[in-house]
Amino acid sequence: MSAQMTPVRTGEPHLAVQGLSVRFGGLSALDDVSLDVHEGEVVGLIGPNGAGKTTLFNAVCGLVRPSAGTITVEGVPLPGDPTRLSARGVARTLQGLGLFRGLTVRENVLAGRLGATDPGTDAQRQLDALDLAAHADRPVGDLPYPEQKKVALARALVARPRLLLLDEPAGGLGSDDIAALGDLVRHTAATGCAVLLVEHHVDFVMSVCDRVVVLDFGRVIASGTPDEVAGDPAVDEAYLGIEVTA
Amino acid sequence: MDRLVFLLGTGLARGAVLALFALALVLIWRGARVVNFAQGAMAVVSTYVAFEVTSLTGSYWLGLLAALLAGGLLGFAVERGVMRFASPASPLSGVILAIGLVMVLQSALGIVFGPDYRPMRVPFDDSAIVVGGVPLLSPYDLFVLVVAVAVMGALAVLFRWTSLGLQMRAAAFAPEVSRLLGVRVSRTVTVGWVLSSVVGSLAALLLVPTSLGLNPHATDSLFVLGFTVAVVGGLDSPVGALVGGVTVGVAMSLVTGYLGAGLVPIAVLVLLVLVLLLRPAGLFAAAEARRA
Numbered sequence: 001m002s003a004q005m006t007p008v009r010t011g012e013p014h015l016a017v018q019g020l021s022v023r024f025g026g027l028s029a030l031d032d033v034s035l036d037v038h039e040g041e042v043v044g045l046i047g048p049n050g051a052g053k054t055t056l057f058n059a060v061c062g063l064v065r066p067s068a069g070t071i072t073v074e075g076v077p078l079p080g081d082p083t084r085l086s087a088r089g090v091a092r093t094l095q096g097l098g099l100f101r102g103l104t105v106r107e108n109v110l111a112g113r114l115g116a117t118d119p120g121t122d123a124q125r126q127l128d129a130l131d132l133a134a135h136a137d138r139p140v141g142d143l144p145y146p147e148q149k150k151v152a153l154a155r156a157l158v159a160r161p162r163l164l165l166l167d168e169p170a171g172g173l174g175s176d177d178i179a180a181l182g183d184l185v186r187h188t189a190a191t192g193c194a195v196l197l198v199e200h201h202v203d204f205v206m207s208v209c210d211r212v213v214v215l216d217f218g219r220v221i222a223s224g225t226p227d228e229v230a231g232d233p234a235v236d237e238a239y240l241g242i243e244v245t246a
Numbered sequence: 247m248d249r250l251v252f253l254l255g256t257g258l259a260r261g262a263v264l265a266l267f268a269l270a271l272v273l274i275w276r277g278a279r280v281v282n283f284a285q286g287a288m289a290v291v292s293t294y295v296a297f298e299v300t301s302l303t304g305s306y307w308l309g310l311l312a313a314l315l316a317g318g319l320l321g322f323a324v325e326r327g328v329m330r331f332a333s334p335a336s337p338l339s340g341v342i343l344a345i346g347l348v349m350v351l352q353s354a355l356g357i358v359f360g361p362d363y364r365p366m367r368v369p370f371d372d373s374a375i376v377v378g379g380v381p382l383l384s385p386y387d388l389f390v391l392v393v394a395v396a397v398m399g400a401l402a403v404l405f406r407w408t409s410l411g412l413q414m415r416a417a418a419f420a421p422e423v424s425r426l427l428g429v430r431v432s433r434t435v436t437v438g439w440v441l442s443s444v445v446g447s448l449a450a451l452l453l454v455p456t457s458l459g460l461n462p463h464a465t466d467s468l469f470v471l472g473f474t475v476a477v478v479g480g481l482d483s484p485v486g487a488l489v490g491g492v493t494v495g496v497a498m499s500l501v502t503g504y505l506g507a508g509l510v511p512i513a514v515l516v517l518l519v520l521v522l523l524l525r526p527a528g529l530f531a532a533a534e535a536r537r538a
Contacts, residue, residue, distance in 0.1 A: 086428040
């Protein structure tokens with residue numbers, strides 16, 4: 001299996017998922033999934049629709065309860081309570097943006113920094129960093145889609161997370177915006193943040209990620225560097241239906 | 247002209263009370279997606295507390311304070327003890343629980359205090375101040391207006407400029423996302439119920455002394471009018487509650503003054519139907535409604 005070709009990284013992983021299984025009634029959404037993400041590393045999680053990618057994110061966030069397995073951040077099990085994630089330095093963006101559409105851009109970003117001593121300054125810094133300051137006091141729903149994506153990212157980044165979960169960050173973006181997003185993800189990882197991203201845009205994943213984990217029917221079918229995964233016949237079969245003969 | 251000025255003044259004071267009560271309904275709707283049909287019955291419980299404390303101590307202000315505390319406690323108890331068990335899958339379950347609560351509270355009050363109307367005192371003169379020969383507001387109307395404006399201002403500050411307010415608004419828009427950001431949604435819902443119950447109690451306390459008096463059904467009409475105001479303004483909109491309250495209050499006052507008190511219910515009904523025909527979601531409903 002390709003997992004054997006995964007580059008060896010030293011030190012404890014920041015996020016460690018071990019033997020994770022999630023069942024919905026009789027359906028196995030995740031089956032004995034293990035992966036890890038180290039500090040400063042960008043790991044891509046790919047797979048066909050229904051492979052279990054978002055379920056894995058939801059399990060990490062405590063939104064679904066695993067039937068087996070462990071999830072640890074910095075060696076400590078996650079509490080299984082989504083309200084305590086931010087206190088553990090974990091931030092997440094959602095597939096459908098998940099913005100508070102009745103609030104302004106600034107208020108959306110502030111919501112990512114609840115409980116901070118000076119959330120206003122942090123929010124302004126993040127708005128400036130992502131060129132959103134000019135829109136700060138507009139209702140977020142008035143912004144074009146790519147700008148709303150940036151607001152969702154700003155809300156996740158404002159708390160300076162140590163683990164960032166990005167759920168389809170490139171979805172709906174044009175090529176220029178995707179390139180800028182790639183730079184932002186790499187920059188974020190360079191600050192020491194561990195990044196795990198789910199994405200269908202394969203070119204984006206291959207260009208941004210240090211390692212890629214491929215899920216199919218809830219199981220890890222391949223993992224390794226982008227080049228290793230790209231050459232894996234099991235991945236071709238999962239994505240293209242090509243039968244593996246060797 | 248003098249009559250018009252007087253009617254506008256009293257209508258404004260009445261509208262401010264309606265706005266407060268509608269605001270209480272809006273707070274619950276935004277936080278829990280429940281039309282709290284028990285709001286009036288809960289407010290009348292607090293008003294009885296005010297009545298008893300004022301009777302015992304002789305102080306209107308102690309009665310007011312005790313009623314607001316009782317309102318807050320009642321809001322907490324209703325949310326934690328009753329409404330929390332409403333099924334989120336069925337919007338009707340919350341409504342049915344609230345209607346059941348109305349029956350329980352009003353029956354209990356009837357058993358304890360009986361059905362008689364009890365007059366409540368006001369802390370200020372309720373005869374109109376005359377300026378240049380023109381009767382304006384009474385000192386009590388002025389008191390009502392100042393209190394209503396102060397409460398609305400305080401709520402605006404809470405929601406716009408505090409972390410708790412932001413958490414409450416975020417939780418109202420997207421509870422699951424809010425949880426991921428560290429918001430304890432169940433706590434914000436409870437705070438919403440407490441706030442709403444306090445505001446609703448205050449509205450009843452301001453209105454009951456100017457009506458027939460206190461009995462277990464003293465807030466029935468306040469609930470109907472407050473609900474109308476909330477629907478006219480848009481159930482989601484605090485600003486709508488304010489504008490709707492003033493609109494309905496002034497309209498009621500003008501109709502009473504020029505056409506007779508008997509036509510007030512019809513006038514309110516016509517206003518409600520017109521708004522529902524022209525803007526079914528209410529005058530100040532958000533362009534894009536939130537998901538329930």
